[in-house]
Amino acid sequence: MDPVARHDHQPDVSFDGGDLDCGNGLLLLIRRHIDPLPRGGLLEIRSTEISVDEDLPAWCRLTGNELVSWTKVAKQRAFLVCKGRLDEREARRPPTARAPEPVPAEAPRARVPVAPPPVPPLAVTGMGSWPRPRWMIEAMHAHVEGRLGEAEFQETANDAVRLAIAAQERAGVDLVTDGEQRRDSYASFVASRLDNCQLIPLTDLLPLVDHAEEFEAELRALDIPAGDVRHPAVFGPLRRSRPLVAHEVDFARTVTRAPVKVALPGPYLLTRTMWMECISDHAYPSREALAEDIVRVLREELAELMDAGAAIVQFDEPVLSEVVFSGPKSKRSFMCGALSESLGPEHELGFARDLLNAVLDGASRDRTALHVCRGNWTPDEAVALAGGYAPLVETLAAVRTGAYLLEMCTPRAGEMEVLAALPEEARIGVGVVNQKIQTAEAVEAVAARISRAIDLFGRERVLLHPDCGFATFADNPICGGGLAEEKLTVIARAVERFR
Template structure:
C-alpha cells in the first residue's frame, strides 16, 4: 500500500528531525488549526519517529490512524483527537502540502527607548488585585480558537475587550484603588509571552512530556498536583527572541480608556521566563546555553518596561513564583518539576537564587523603583492547599534586599507562607503588598480579620509601607480559575472597607 485509506487535510515533510529536535513544534504548528477529527500527514526520514510519534499521540489524546513505509521515508497519518471515519468522509477533506519550515524572524532591536511618563502615586493601604481575574466562558472558547488558529486576532481582541470591561467594572464596584485589566487576553500569567515574542511558539504541556526523562512518571506527578496539563501551554523557543509586538502595552492602553484610576500590569519575571523557555533539544537550536537565552529575555523585558512606563503605568509587577520552588522544593540539588507552569530544569538552590537575583537586577537597573514590584507566592494552579509549597521567606531575603524594586507583593494570608516577621529586616525603601485574603477559599474574610492581618504588617513595617492585596491572582491559568468572579469582587470589597478604617475613614 502506497496511500492511506483516508486523504489528509494537511501534509508536511519533517525531514530528518526527531521528536526531541523540533519535529513536535512543526506537528503542533500544523495540527492546531485543524478541527477535531481532521487528518495531518507527517513525512519523516528519522527512524526514531516510528516509536516516539505513537507515544506522543497517546500523551496528547490524538490518534495515529495509519502509517506507511515508502522507502527513504515513512508517512504517518494523525487525527486531531479521536478519529471517526464516517464523519470524516461526510465532511470531506481538502489536501494541503506544507514544506519543512519553522520560519525564523529577524530580530529588530530599537535604536532608542522612551523615557518614563508621570504616573499617579499609590497611597499607603491602597487595595489592588495581584493581576488575573476569572474569564467568562465565552472568552475561554474564543481564547482556544485563537490559540488553535481558528479565530483571527481582531475577532479575539473584540471579545477580550468586552471581558476587560467586565473585569474593570467589577474592580471599580468593589472600590479598589489600583486597577488591572484582569489579564483577560492571556492563556495564563506567564506563557502568553511565548505567543507574542518572535521565534517562540506556544505548545500544550503534554507535547513536552517526551523531553523529560520519565514522561509517564512526570504525567502522574502532574495529575497528583492537580495540574491540567492538556490545557496549560508552554513556550518553546526555536530562534533568537525578539519583541516586534508589545507584551502588555496594548493592555494598559485599553484599560486607560475605561478608568481614571492608577493602572497596574503584571509580567512574568526574567528568571521564570528563562526557566520556562530553556528546554533542552529545543532552545539549544537558537542558544548555546541558558545564560545566552537569559540575555535576550532581559533585553525584551527591558524594552517592554520602557514602553509601559512611557504609557504612565503606575505599577509594573514581575511575577516570580518559582523562587519558592527553588527555596522550598523537594530537590535542593536541582531537577525538573512543575511549578506554576515552569517545566524547565534548574540547578542547586544557592546557584539558582544567585542567577535569579542577577537577572532581576539587570531588568530593573536604572528604572524608577517606586513603579516596580516583585510578586512571589507558592503556587496558584489549584484550590488544594496541600499540593502547594510551604515555607517562609527567609531564604529569599538576600534576593529581596538586592533587587531594586519599590514594592514586594507577597502571599502572606495562608499559613503556608510562614511568619511575616522574617521580613522585618528588609530595607525601609521596600513597601509590602500584604496578602490579606486567600483567593483559594470561597469564604469571604471579615473586615475585622483583614484589619488584624494588616495591623500586624503595620506593626512590623510602619503604616507608610503597607499595601493590601490577595495572596495571588484569582485566575492565574485561564482554564483553571481559583475563584468565581462574584467571590473575587466580594473579597476586594471587604479589603476596601478594611483599608477605609485603617486610614481612619
Template sequence: MTSPFIYPQQPDVSFDGGDLDCGNGLLLLIRRHIDPLERGGLLEIRSTEISVDEDLPAWCRMTGNELVSFLKEGRQRSFLVCKGQLNERRAPSAPQPAQRGGIELVSVKPLTVFPAPAPAAAIRPLSVMGIGSWPRPRWMLQAVHEHMEGRLDEAAFHATADDAVSLAINAQLRAGADVVSDGEQRRDSYSSFVASRLDNCQLIPLTDLLPLVDDPEEFERELRALDVPAGDVRHPAVFGPLGRSRGIAVHEVDYARALTRAPVKVALPGPYLLTRTMWMECISDRAYDNREDLARDIVRVLREEIACLLASGAALVQLDEPVLSEVVFSGPATQRSFMCGALSEKGDSAVELAFARDLVNAVVAGFPRERIALHMCRGNWTADESKALSGNYKPLVDTLGQMKVGTLFLELCTPRAGEMEILTSLPDDIRIGVGACNQKHAHVETVDHVVAHAEHAIQLFGARRVLLTPDCGFATFADNPLNSAAVAEAKLAVLAQAARILRERHGV
C-alpha cells in the first residue's frame, strides 16, 4: 500500500494500524515493526484513530524515540517515528514493503510422541543449589540488549553467553553446590524470555503497557521500584496461537551438561504465571477467546519442553510460580498488579489457586515426579524488603500439597515468609527446598546461622526431605541483580559448609 504522505526523509518501514488505539493492540504492532530497525531507523505509522494523536507522542517521550513528523489529511493520520534520535540516523536503507497491520503467524505441529527421559543422577538429601538466576557480567548484559534489539546475531549472542555460563557454573562448583544451573545467563528475565522462543509471541517493554492498566500512575510507581529503566524490562505478549518450533531452554541444558558432570537443574516459568502474564484482553483475544483457551496451549508447549529437557538429561526441571503469593497476599481480587509481570486481572483467591493447581498438574502429569519441582516466593525485583509481599504459607499450603511435584523450593529465610511449622501438613513424599540464605542482602550469613535454620527444618521434615537453597535467584531480572557474583558465591559456599556438617550429624 502506497502512503499518501510524502516526507523529506523516507521511512524504512511503513504499516497501517487502521482504527486500533494504543490500548488495543497498536503499540504491539509498533513494537513489532520498530524493534528490528537500527537506531536512527524511521517507521511510518498510519492510523485513523483520533486518540493516537495524543497517545503516540506520549509513548515516544516515554520510550526515548523521536516523533519526527505528524501529518493529517481528513481522517488519515501519519506519524513518522525515529527509533532513538534522528541525529543517530545513518545513510537510509531501501524502503521495505508496506504492511497492513498484519503479523505473520507461525503454525507448528505439536509433538505427539514425547521422547523418553534420559538417566540423571539422583539428588541426595541436603543437596545445595541455587534457585536459578546468577548475576550476569556487564558484557553479557550488553549482549542481551543488543540481541533483543537485533544488533547482535544469534551465533554471536550464544558465543558470548557460553562464556558467561561457564563463569556462572564454575562459581557454583567452587562454592560446593551439589546441583548447578546455567545461571539463566541467556535470559532477560526468569520468565519473559519465553516470548523470544515461542511462536506467535513477542517481547514488548513494560512502558508499552501503560495504556492497558487501570491506574497508570500507580503502575508507574511500581515500575520505579524496579530500580532499572522500565523500557529495559520486557513483557511477553501473544498475538497468535502459541507454538514451539524450537526448544525454550533445551539449549541451555545441553551446554551446561557439556561443562560439568554435576546434576543440572533448569527453571521454566510455570503455567499459571505464563497465563497471568500473557493474557491481556486487548491483545490476547486476537488468538484466544479467553484465558482458559490460552492456558491449554501453554500447558501443551510446557509439556513438550519438559519432555525434551528430561530427554536431554536435566536432573531437575523447576516450574516458577511466584505469582501464587500475589493471589493471596496482594490487594482486591480484581486489582491488577505488577508482581512478577502478572498484569491480567485475577479472580477470587480460591478459584485462582485451584486454577493454578490444575494447570501445574496438567503440565507435570506422567513425568518422573522426583525430577519435577516448583518454586514460589513473594517477589524478587528489588532488594528493598518492604516492597515485596508478606504473609505465611497458611493460605497456600493446601494448594502446594495438591501439586504433583517432587520438590517445593520455598522462600523460608526472610521473616516475610512466616513460620516453617505451617508446612508440616505437606505430604511426606514432597521434598522441601528450604530457603536458608537471603539473596536480597549483601551480608553473608554465618555457617552457624544456616546450620541452626536447617536443623529446624530437619526436625520438622526429616533430613532426607531437606534441600538447601537461597530464598530466590540472585538476578531474577538481568538488569537488576540483587547481589554481585562474589556475594552469590560466598552465600552458596556457606550453605555447602553447613550441608557437610548436617550430613555428618544426621548420617545422610
C-alpha cells in the first residue's frame, strides 16, 4: 500500500510511538490502545521508525486487523488501523473508545487464617480447569479488552464457578476446584492480575520470532489457535497489588463445604513465559532478575492462600517436560514457554528446582503440590510430548512439596514404577483417566490403575485425578462439561472399591 496525502477517515484514538520498532515496545502500545476499541474502531499510530513501514502491515495481516491508510511527511508516518474490517464500522456514528479500567491498588487484607477440611486418602479431584460456558468466554474477552467492568466480570464468573463446582460434586469428587473460570488459561491469566504486565495475543509476538512464517505454520500443525491464545508481556517491574487467585478460593469456599484446591503457574513456567528479548529486557537486566520478582510474588500469594483456607495449593510446571523431551532434533512443543530461551536440561532443571524451593520455603508441605504433564492444549495425542519420568524424577524428588500430581494414564507418560523414587513422606497423585480421549473410561480399567498405585505407594499416600485439566485454554477446551463430569464420576465409582 502506498502512502496517501491524508486519511479519509478520522481516527477514534491516536498515539505517538516515536522511534519504537515492533520488537521494542510498539506492539505493546498498539495492543493497549486497540483492545478497548469496538470492532470497526480506528486507531492512528504515529511513528518515525522506518521498519514499521513493513512490520505493521505484516502485524495487521497476522492479527486480522485492516490497515486502512498511511501517510508520510519526511520521517513522520501515521498509520490508520481498523480493529477488524473497515466494513464492520458502524455507518450511523463512529465508535468511541473506552479507556481500560484502572486496576485499583488493594490494601493487604487482614485475614483470620482459616483451617481447611482435611484431604482424605484416595481423594478424587480434578486437576484445575473446567470447560467454560460460552457466555463466560465472551465475558472474559470483553473484560481483557476493556469492554466489561471488573464488577460485572466477577459476577458473571461467580455464576460459572457455581456450575463448575456443582458438576464436580455431582460426580463425587472429594477435593474441588473453581474450574479456573476467571482465567483465559491456566498460566497467562497472571498477567491480568499483576501490575506492569499485559496479556497480548500470541500473534502479536510472531514479528519477534526468527522465521515467523515457519513458527506460525508450526503453531497450526500443533493445533494451537494463535489468535485466541494470549501471552503475558512484562513492561515494568512486577508488583502484586491484588491477589492472583486468593479471591477464587474465597468465593469457592462460599459455595461448597468440600476442601478447595487451587492451581498456580509455577515460578519456572512463569519465568520461561515472561522472559522475552526485546520486551521484558526493558524492565529486567536478565532472566534471573525477573525470576526473583516472580518468586516474591508467588510467595506473597502462597501465604495469602494458606490463610484463605486452600486445602492444597498446586504449582503447575509442565515446561519441565519440554526441557527433557524436546530438543534440536525433536519437534517443537507448545508449553507457553516456547518463545523463550533454554540453556540445556541440566541447567534448566536446576534453575526450576531452586525457584520452586524458594517459593515453597517455610510453607506447610501437606498443603502444597506440584503438577507435571506433557502438554494439554489439544486433544490430539500425536502432537504432545512423550517420555517417562526417569529424566525428571531426581529433580521432582528435590522439590520440597507435599504432593506430586502427575500425568500417568496416557502411554506417553511411561511406567508408574519409576515414581517410587519420590520421597516416601509425599503423596502421589496418579492420573487414572485421560482427558484427551473423547469417551469415558471403563470403571474396571480405572480401578486397575488405582489398585496398581495402592500397591506401589500405599493407600494413605494416593490421590486420584485426570491426567490434566479439562480446559487448559478457555477458547480451546479439551472436552465438554458433560464428558468432564462423566470422567470424574468414573474415578469416584472406581475408588469406592478401595474404601
